Amino acid sequence: APGYIRAIAPYQTGKPIAEVAREMGLPESDIVKLASNENPLGASPRVLAAIENVIMELARYPDGNGFTLKTALAARHGVGLEQIVLGNGSNDVLELAARAFLMPQTSAVYSQHAFAVYPLATQVVGARGIEAPAKDFGHDPEALLAAIADDTRILFIANPNNPTGTLLDPVQLLGLIERVPENVLVVLDEAYTEYLPEEMKSDSVGWLKRFQNLIVTRTFSKAYGLAGLRVGYALASAQVASMMNRVRQPFNVNSLAQAAAVMAMQDEAFLDECLAINRAGMVQLTDGFKRLGLTYIPSYGNFVAVRVGDAAAINLSLLKQGVIVRPVANYGLPEHLRVSVGLEGENKVFLQALERALKEIK
Ligand code: PMP
Secondary structure (H helix, E strand, C coil), X not given: CCHHHHCCCCCCCCCCXXXXXHXXXXXXXXXXXXXXXXXXXXXXXXHHHHHHHHHCXXXXXXCCCCHHHHHHHHHHHCCCHHHEEEECCHHHHHHHHHHHHCCCCCEEEEECCCCCHHHHHHHHXXXXXXXXXCECCECCHHHHHHHCCCCEEEXXXXXXXXCCCCCCCHHHHHHHHHHCCCCCEXXXXXXXXXXXXXXXXXXXXXHCCCCCCEEEEEECCCCCCCCCCCCEEEECCXXXXXXXXHCCCCCCCCHHHHHHHHHHHHCHHHHHHHHHHHHHHHXXXXXXXXXXXXXXXXXXXXXEEEECCCHXXXXXXXXXXXXXCEEEHHHCEXXXXXXXXXXXXXXXXXXXXXXXXXXXXX
16 A cells, blocks of 8 residues: 555544443443434434335435435525535545545645544545644634645635534634635535524535635534434535546445435424434533533534543543543544533433543542
8 A cells, every 4th residue: 555545544433332332241222322423312203214115125226316315405505406416424525525636746724623534535545634723622714724835725624623513603714715715625514513503603505606616515414313324415616516526436325315314304393303402411511511620622513522631541431331432632632532412311321420430530
């Protein structure tokens, strides 16, 4: 393998329940997993019913161009079908952007503590990653702009960011995009946008009319509870979308995922319920942290990074108690653990386990 492949640090996924249960000698039903920013409510019952209909058709290939899903997305966002790129999760569309627009002798800019897929997608095509320093754990527009080099082709920004949950508000974000040179694509990753209060939501899709160099990415993995199905998408100018579609696998989004995504967008009541659970759970977790005397990074997502000190030791103690969260040392946050917001009972189990872990490790 070329040196740039050998140099890649593999993506670390949340530990699977089955593995932790086996290692810790606990029944799987006793494990609480708050490690991958998943939807604790699962998928909407209407979505599950829609999937059942497609199961009868599994011998057929999915629609490689995703006509029905794209039609629904186009109506929802007020864009043309030719502006949409479907992906096997939004992770896939991030990689499609890298494959279409990066190559050796080019670079991509992203922030310190940014989502781990940006360096990965950059390195895998032999391009150079440039990390701009963060400010208060979040994106620093000035630092990002200063980091852009002559050979930079992509600027990746997650808003809100994972694993910090930090946000550039609509004014800050627009101010940044306006100052990015036209020959640099802005990949605006809005995986957690549904969780934002209305006044913090940017008109990012509307901005596509103004900025030919903007790519907005979204996912059904988080607020819509479809992480296991793998479906996300990008919106961009027709020209940019066309380049990304050229490097896409012809059948990258399976038929169950396409049908599920169409139905998920229709079930607004379910989405509202998920958002309400997230709001309440976030308060429960952060109140718990305050009670335990811990600081945390205020988050706009469905997760929160809490500062626990010796995160590796605390994490091990949590695992022994059957609680899976995410260490974020690989994100440059060695003293934090990222915990996803769960159901009330799950959050409670986690907080109790955390309290025990802190006493043990002190
Ligand atoms: N972007 C961000 C910021 C994320 O946190 C994630 C999930 N970890 C993704 C993209 C990718 O999610 P998916 O591929 O499931 O859409």
